[in-house]
Amino acid sequence: MPIVSRGFQGRRRQPGAGLVPPGQYLVDDFPVLSAGPTPDIRLEDWDFTIVDETGGVAARWTWQEFRSLPAEEVTVDIHCVTKWSKLGTRWEGVAVDTLLEGVDTAAEFAVAFSDGGYTTNLPLEDLLGGRAWVAFGFEGEDLEPEHGGPARLLVPHLYFWKSAKWVRGLRLAEQDEPGFWESVGYHNYGDPWREQRYWDD
Amino acid sequence: MRWLEATVAETVPETARTVTLRLDVGDWRGHRAGQHVDVRLTAEDGYAAQRSYSIASPPGADRVELTVERIDDGEVSPWLTTDADVGDQFELRGPIGGWFVWDGDDTTPVLLVGGGSGVVPLMAMLRHHAASGSTAAMHLVYSARTLGDVIYRQGLEALASPHRAVTLTLTRESSPDWGGHRGRVDADLLADLGWPPSVRPHCYVCGPTPFVEVVADALVGLGHEPARVRTERFGPTGG
Amino acid sequence: MDTSPLDGNGIAGALGELFAFDVTMAATTCAHCRHTQPMADLRAYVRAPGIVLRCASCGGVQLRLVQSTERAWLDVRGIQMLQVPAGTTV
Numbered sequence: 001m002p003i004v005s006r007g008f009q010g011r012r013r014q015p016g017a018g019l020v021p022p023g024q025y026l027v028d029d030f031p032v033l034s035a036g037p038t039p040d041i042r043l044e045d046w047d048f049t050i051v052d053e054t055g056g057v058a059a060r061w062t063w064q065e066f067r068s069l070p071a072e073e074v075t076v077d078i079h080c081v082t083k084w085s086k087l088g089t090r091w092e093g094v095a096v097d098t099l100l101e102g103v104d105t106a107a108e109f110a111v112a113f114s115d116g117g118y119t120t121n122l123p124l125e126d127l128l129g130g131r132a133w134v135a136f137g138f139e140g141e142d143l144e145p146e147h148g149g150p151a152r153l154l155v156p157h158l159y160f161w162k163s164a165k166w167v168r169g170l171r172l173a174e175q176d177e178p179g180f181w182e183s184v185g186y187h188n189y190g191d192p193w194r195e196q197r198y199w200d201d
Numbered sequence: 202m203r204w205l206e207a208t209v210a211e212t213v214p215e216t217a218r219t220v221t222l223r224l225d226v227g228d229w230r231g232h233r234a235g236q237h238v239d240v241r242l243t244a245e246d247g248y249a250a251q252r253s254y255s256i257a258s259p260p261g262a263d264r265v266e267l268t269v270e271r272i273d274d275g276e277v278s279p280w281l282t283t284d285a286d287v288g289d290q291f292e293l294r295g296p297i298g299g300w301f302v303w304d305g306d307d308t309t310p311v312l313l314v315g316g317g318s319g320v321v322p323l324m325a326m327l328r329h330h331a332a333s334g335s336t337a338a339m340h341l342v343y344s345a346r347t348l349g350d351v352i353y354r355q356g357l358e359a360l361a362s363p364h365r366a367v368t369l370t371l372t373r374e375s376s377p378d379w380g381g382h383r384g385r386v387d388a389d390l391l392a393d394l395g396w397p398p399s400v401r402p403h404c405y406v407c408g409p410t411p412f413v414e415v416v417a418d419a420l421v422g423l424g425h426e427p428a429r430v431r432t433e434r435f436g437p438t439g440g
Numbered sequence: 441m442d443t444s445p446l447d448g449n450g451i452a453g454a455l456g457e458l459f460a461f462d463v464t465m466a467a468t469t470c471a472h473c474r475h476t477q478p479m480a481d482l483r484a485y486v487r488a489p490g491i492v493l494r495c496a497s498c499g500g501v502q503l504r505l506v507q508s509t510e511r512a513w514l515d516v517r518g519i520q521m522l523q524v525p526a527g528t529t530v
Contacts, residue, residue, distance in 0.1 A: 002249065003206055005242040005291040007284050010250050010276045025248070029274060035485050035492045037442035037499070081489050117501075161489055181489055185506035185513030198508045202456045239453035253450055297453045299528060300464035300480040411443050432481065434450065437443040 012084065020077070021192035024085040031084055032146045035180065039115040039166050041150060048134065048151070049169035050099065053107040058172070059099065063150070067136070069094045074133065076156035078163070079192040091154055092137030096127040099134065099170075107172035111179060112153050115166040119179035121188070122155065122162060124172065131157055134167060159190040159197070204241060204292040205229065209285050210264055215352045218271045219318065220282040221257060223264040226293055232256055234329035235302040235322045235405065235433075238267065238295030242277055250276040255321040255407075255433075256296065259328035265293075268352060270318040301405065301433045305329055310338040310402040312395045314386060314416050317345060319408025319435060324353055326405065327360050327367075340366040342394055344386045344412070346373040368394055386412075388419040398424035403431070410434040445483035451491055452480075454505070458512060465528040469521040472500030476521075493518075 012025035020026060043063045052058040061069070071094050079085045111121045126132065135154040136143050143149035148165030155162045161181050182188050187196040195201060211223040237255040252275075258266035271282040285291075303311060303326045311330075313323040320343050330339050345351045348371060357367045370382035370390065382390065396402045404425055406416045413434045420430050448464055455463045464480040475497040482502060485492040490506035495518070502518035516522075 002204065002241065002243040003290050003292050004245055005280065005285075006289050008242040008244050008250075008280050008291075010242075010244065010248055011274065012248070031487070032444075033487050033489065034444065035488045035490075036494060036501075037444070180504075181506070184490065184504045184515045185508070185511075186489060198506070198510075199513075200508075200510065202453065237449070253446075253453065294453050294456075297456065298449050298464045298480075299462045300478060301449050409443070410445060432447065434445065434447045434483075436446050436450070 019087060020085040021079055022195050024079055024083055024192070027084040027086060030086060030147065031080070031082075033080065033082065034146075034165070035118060036116050038145045041115055041145075041166065043150060046150060047168065048099070050103055051169065051171040052103065052105050053172050053174050058103045058105070066094065066134075066151070069098055071136075072133075073137075074154075076154070078156050078160050081159040081161055081186065081190070081192075081197050090139050091133065091135040093133035093135030093151070093154055095130060096132040096134065096153075096170075097130060100128065103172075105172050107174055109173045109176045111171045111173060111177050112162075112164040112167050113169055113171060114164045115168055117180075118164055118166070120153075120162050120164050121177050121179045121182055122158070123176075123189075126155065126158065127170070131155065157191075159187075159192050161186065162190055202294055202297070204294050207240075207265070207291055207293040209287050209289045211287060212285065215268060216350055218282070218350070219268055219352050220271075221266055221268045222281060222285060223266050224293070226265050229265060230296075232260055232265075232296035233299075233302040233304055234259055234325040236296035236298045237322065238265070238293045238297060240267070240277060240281070241292040241294070242280055243292070252277040253297070255325070257321050257324050257328075259325055259332050261332065262328075268318070268321045268324070301407070301431050303329070303403065303405065305333050305335040305337065308335075308337045310396050310400055311340070312391075312402050312404045313339065313341040314391070314404070314406045314420075315341065315343045316386070316408025316412035316416075317350070317435075318352065319406075319412065319433070320345075320352055322407055322433065323405060324356070327357075327365065330365055331360055331362075336364065338364045338396075340368065340394060342368050342370065342386060342390065344370050344372060344408070347371055348374055348376070348379060386416055386419075388423055391416070391419055392423055395420075395423075398426070401426065401429060404429055405431050405433075407433040408435060410436055442483075444487065445485055445494070447484055448478070448480040448482045448493065451484045451486060451493070454486075454491060454507075457507075458505070458514060460529050461524045462528045465525055467523045468502055468519045469523075470495040470498060470500060470502060471518050471520040473498035474520065476523075
């Protein structure tokens with residue numbers, strides 16, 4: 001049993017019952033977690049690409065084209081596998097449903113890829129049905145670089161490592177391909193309500 | 202390496218934001234100047250957080266001393282600097298690191314360059330230099346924001362001697378009474394205060410990551426061998 | 441400039457749970473760019489779901505470590521070669 005340090009609480013607040021998934025704590029701030037340096041992205045060089053399972057470019061938008069797409073404001077709870085949760089966060093983004101409209105595919109899986117090399121994998125159906133966005137705004141402001149700006153994936157029903165920062169596209173695939181964290185111990189799916197943090201969960 | 206039991210024996214405020222904790226550590230095997238420890242705090246419900254802190258005391262001191270800077274939205278430093286009282290306990294692992302150490306077993310000149318709380322492991326080296334009677338020439342160049350932010354101000358004055366020099370440079374001191382260096386550590390200051398590369402001094406650079414990058418690059422730019430420039434990065438805020 | 445990383449010194453305690461040698465005394469040859477450097481100089485990202493060590497020269501990922509209470513996962517595909525001086529056991 002580790003030594004308990006009198007009065008130590010850390011930065012977290014205790015959650016109310018039922019508000020957060022098991023094992024999570026509420027935080028007041030918005031922790032920045034990163035596997036590498038914040039990429040320096042120029043909007044004139046930015047694009048978002050959907051690559052289908054044949055390897056072909058099924059769709060592509062420049063920043064201007066992307067920002068002309070219909071966008072929506074959503075308020076969601078987010079849960080990080082490192083145990084912090086934030087309730088009622090406000091985002092603005094383009095629904096992935098909108099981006100995949102008109103994309104003809106038989107693929108069941110997707111890999112989101114980002115500037116800096118980060119990847120994460122999801123079943124394609126988890127990106128549809130109003131459950132995922134490519135978000136460019138947070139709490140009424142432009143999404144800051146350290147939080148994934150200019151745009152990040154937002155998939156709040158899964159642990160937040162699936163909401164890839166600095167996202168640049170989706171690669172659709174017939175086979176599932178574990179991404180950056182999924183290939184080194186983190187759960188392939190990552191449902192916070194079933195506490196699917198690691199491979200053996 | 203296992204977790205050891207640390208008990209706070211004394212707390213010594215150093216500046217408005219930093220505190221030195223003097224600890225009794227069970228089964229402490231001793232350490233080398235420049236090494237650090239990992240500190241782990243566990244709450245009653247099992248929630249734990251862990252951070253690394255450099256050892257400020259020299260080898261052979263009675264107690265293990267850590268000097269901690271309070272980071273306002275930190276997890277661990279607020280407890281260590283504000284809540285920890287004599288008798289409080291936490292866990293500690295170490296000593297860690299054989300790279301960023303100075304043992305004083307040769308007389309090669311030593312240049313120490315510290316930014317903010319990066320001075321802590323360098324202070325252990327200075328204290329070891331004094332305690333061991335080393336004849337190696339040693340020079341600490343220490344960058345802080347204001348005079349009030351200088352950690353160990355009196356201790357540094359007491360340690361300064363002909364072959365153990367301390368130079369402060371302040372980056373945001375507004376008082377006109379400060380007659381010392383102002384501004385960031387740059388290649389010119391290092392060339393002025395350090396030794397030429399042909400002397401092959403040992404260089405130790407410690408502090409926030411941006412500070413370390415700038416200083417290490419400057420030293421290599423001046424011609425010092427990269428292998429002779431040892432660095433320890435504290436991340437964005439210096440601890 | 442990226443202000444967030446620590447370096448190999450800062451994660452030596454955590455890696456000491458897995459390795460029997462002092463990682464700050466070791467050197468790696470990067471599998472991406474072939475540069476050899478002290479592990480102490482690798483850039484360490486610890487505010488992450490795991491620890492990531494990146495080459496100081498090319499930024500490529502050399503090591504990834506994830507730890508749960510039950511087990512640890514370690515990927516070192518980014519290290520082509522690891523050199524450890526004799527006598528550096530922890």
